[in-house]
Amino acid sequence: MMYDQTRAQQPADRPRDIAGRRAPGPAPLFPSVERDKIIRRLGRAVNTFPDTPRESLEEAQGAFDETIAQLMEALAEQRRTLRAGWQDHDPETQSAELHLALRQYREITQRLLRL
Template structure:
């Protein structure tokens, strides 16, 4: 199991081994079940490569396509939610509310740039 899988299965707000409180991390871009399916496909690719390299590469490409498609869909959904938080608001909307939306845009964009 990878670090990301282990982390995804743990509640975001819990104590660390030293008893300190762990701060919640950013929400995953893909649901853990979808990530797990893709990771399982990649593990199968690695296990079958020696016997059937061409088929393994085709499966790896398919897993890549599935991951990118799901990621694009998730990002489009997140953008729609964020846009709804500010686009149709009254011009008198509090700047604190708008600042929260801006922070979310920044956090997601930074995560994309660090992938």
């Protein structure tokens, strides 16, 4: 049986401090349960490749497709949340509130560009 290195190759959700606690930062785009499910699926594809290469490629493609679908949904939800925070507000909305929304858009966009 081959060793599944898929999990070891995944970056941490967020950096950890000295005590091992998660450092403040952006929340992961995927819930850990869903991310772990996709990682297991991909690991299964890698581990079964020697015996069933075509089926393992189909499994890897399925994991890829599932990742894309979940990413699109997570980004759409973040967009809805951000837009609701400023779109329907009074035109006199405070500059600080608008600046916060702008910062959040910038942070999300920068995260995507680092993928």
